[in-house]
Amino acid sequence: MASTTCEVKLRRGEPVEKGLRRLKKLLDREGILKDMRNRKHYEKPGDKKRLKQARARTRAARDRREARSKY
Numbered sequence: 001m002a003s004t005t006c007e008v009k010l011r012r013g014e015p016v017e018k019g020l021r022r023l024k025k026l027l028d029r030e031g032i033l034k035d036m037r038n039r040k041h042y043e044k045p046g047d048k049k050r051l052k053q054a055r056a057r058t059r060a061a062r063d064r065r066e067a068r069s070k071y
Contacts, residue, residue: 006030 008023010016027033043051 006032 006023006026008019008026010019024033
């Protein structure tokens with residue numbers, strides 16, 4: 001999990017909704033939301049490895065398809 005603390009200070013006269021939007025963008029840029037979603041449920045090391053390999057296979061297949069379509 002990211003160890004940085006995100007802080008958004010509201011400017012004078014700025015609506016809370018706009019400040020929340022800025023905070024969400026900041027969290028997204030920092031990768032904190034993605035990290036929190038990944039840590040929502042415990043994932044066994046073997047399961048992580050299997051998912052990583054499956055993503056790699058999908059990525060490789062997509063790259064092969066894209067390479068064939070270029071020629």
